[in-house]
Amino acid sequence: MRVTETEMTKALRDWYDRYARTMPWRTGPAEKLAGTRPDPYSVWLSEVMLQQTTVAAVKKYHDRFVALWPSVADLAAAEDSEVMAEWAGLGYYARARNLLKCARAVVADHGGRFPDTHDALIALPGIGPYTAAAIAAIAFDRAETVVDGNVERVMSRLFDVATPLPAAKPELTAHAARLTPRDRPGDHAQAVMDLGATICTPRNPACGICPLRDPCLARQRGTQGERPVKAPKKAKPQRRGYAYVGRRADGAWLMETRPDKGLLGGMLGFPGSDWTQAPEPAPPAPADWREAGEAVHVFTHFALTLTVMVAELPPTNPERGHFVAAEAFRPAALPTLMRKVHDVATPHLAVERPGAAG
DNA sequence: TACACGTGGGT
DNA sequence: TACCCAAGTGT
Numbered sequence: 001m002r003v004t005e006t007e008m009t010k011a012l013r014d015w016y017d018r019y020a021r022t023m024p025w026r027t028g029p030a031e032k033l034a035g036t037r038p039d040p041y042s043v044w045l046s047e048v049m050l051q052q053t054t055v056a057a058v059k060k061y062h063d064r065f066v067a068l069w070p071s072v073a074d075l076a077a078a079e080d081s082e083v084m085a086e087w088a089g090l091g092y093y094a095r096a097r098n099l100l101k102c103a104r105a106v107v108a109d110h111g112g113r114f115p116d117t118h119d120a121l122i123a124l125p126g127i128g129p130y131t132a133a134a135i136a137a138i139a140f141d142r143a144e145t146v147v148d149g150n151v152e153r154v155m156s157r158l159f160d161v162a163t164p165l166p167a168a169k170p171e172l173t174a175h176a177a178r179l180t181p182r183d184r185p186g187d188h189a190q191a192v193m194d195l196g197a198t199i200c201t202p203r204n205p206a207c208g209i210c211p212l213r214d215p216c217l218a219r220q221r222g223t224q225g226e227r228p229v230k231a232p233k234k235a236k237p238q239r240r241g242y243a244y245v246g247r248r249a250d251g252a253w254l255m256e257t258r259p260d261k262g263l264l265g266g267m268l269g270f271p272g273s274d275w276t277q278a279p280e281p282a283p284p285a286p287a288d289w290r291e292a293g294e295a296v297h298v299f300t301h302f303a304l305t306l307t308v309m310v311a312e313l314p315p316t317n318p319e320r321g322h323f324v325a326a327e328a329f330r331p332a333a334l335p336t337l338m339r340k341v342h343d344v345a346t347p348h349l350a351v352e353r354p355g356a357a358g
Numbered sequence: 359t360a361c362a363c364g365t366g367g368g369t
Numbered sequence: 370t371a372c373c374c375a376a377g378t379g380t
Contacts, residue, residue, distance in 0.1 A: 046376085047376065048377095049376090050375080050376040050377090051375090051376070051377045051378070052363090052364085052365095052374090052375055052376085052377055052378090053364085053365080053366095053375060053376080053377095054365090054366075054367075054374090054375050054376095055375085055376080056366090056367080057365075057366070057367090057375090058376090089364090089365075089366095090364080090365075091363085091364025091365045091366090092363055092364055092365085092377085092378085093363080093364080094362095094363065094378075094379075095363095095377090095378080098378080098379090125378095125379095126377095126378070126379090127378085128377060128378045128379080129377085129378090130376070130377055130378085131376085131377075131378085134376065146376080148375090148376045148377075149374085149375065149376075149377085150375090150376065151376090166359085166360095189376095190376090193376055196376090197375090197376080202373080202374065202375095203368090203369075203373085203374095204369095233372090233373090234361095262362085262363090263362080263363070263364085264363095264364085265363090297364090297365095298364090298365090299362095299363075299364060299365090300362075300363060300364065300365090301361075301362065301363075335364075335365090336364070336365060336366090337364085
């Protein structure tokens with residue numbers, strides 16, 4: 001018995017109606033029944049945060065952003081540094097810079113309302129093919145085909161596609177497009193992604209309880225563990241460098257706002273070397289610098305070990321960076337690498353906390 | 359097309 | 370432990 005595309009789509013939708021995950025940016029059953037669409041601002045925020053990022057990590061950040069900035073106009077009016085500080089720890093900081101650009105473009109060019117078409121959405125900063133389709137489908141219920149890593153995996157198994165990614169992408173997109181219904185395309189998009197996240201997982205997929213187990217070609221052929229096929233990864237180079245953590249007698253920290261381009265762009269950090277060959281660089285201020293330890297961190301494409309130098313600094317202006325008052329300094333506003341540097345340095349710094357007795 | 363771009367959790 | 374991976378985008 002052949003299972004048609006329409007039947008696959010229906011099986012998936014029925015499954016989603018029973019097992020859809022609850023998310024802060026999704027509407028609940030009662031709102032859905034009343035025909036309420038999700039807030040495009042909330043959907044956009046979640047989709048940008050979800051780019052290469054787990055749902056568990058995103059929930060906290062999404063809710064915090066919505067609480068601080070309830071509308072796209074509020075976000076557009078925010079200080080860059082505040083938004084970057086709130087994004088700290090989530091990674092891929094270009095997303096935060098583009099988030100602000102996008103918010104300001106929505107206010108300046110679209111009257112503060114998100115456009116509801118794929119073409120208008122993809123023209124905005126930080127919105128690519130996936131996110132444009134996702135917002136159009138989820139927020140505006142347009143019949144767009146959403147293709148993320150989940151969809152690629154589900155399609156590669158459902159149709160047993162042996163072509164390696166990323167070359168297989170057009171083929172997988174075509175399969176996904178044929179399954180996209182005119183009715184409730186937003187729910188369909190989220191259904192495929194939920195299926196990929198909870199049933200059709202990368203390892204040990206739960207084929208026994210999958211709504212698509214009958215038509216799934218990989219399941220029939222036993223190849224589900226080999227799908228999708230991916231290009232081999234490259235080895236990670238090891239890099240080294242230095243970071244300088246200096247404090248003034250009043251507790252102020254010597255910090256540097258990193259340039260917008262490049263790694264950790266736009267984020268607050270400690271001055272240091274570039275992370276290439278790493279001869280010990282000139283310190284950012286003259287002082288009695290001493291070694292406190294090492295901070296180890298692994299990025300997507302290289303591993304980094306920073307030698308952490310510490311010193312108490314004179315009140316004179318530094319050659320690099322600027323002082324951040326102790327009261328304004330929050331380790332949580334730093335990218336994770338810099339928070340590790342901070343944690344290595346702190347026990348070695350003999351600066352009294354402002355206001356501390358003695 | 360290929361690479362730069364973060365981070366934390368799972369196995 | 371070491372590797373894999375997550376609702377990708379920009380260049």
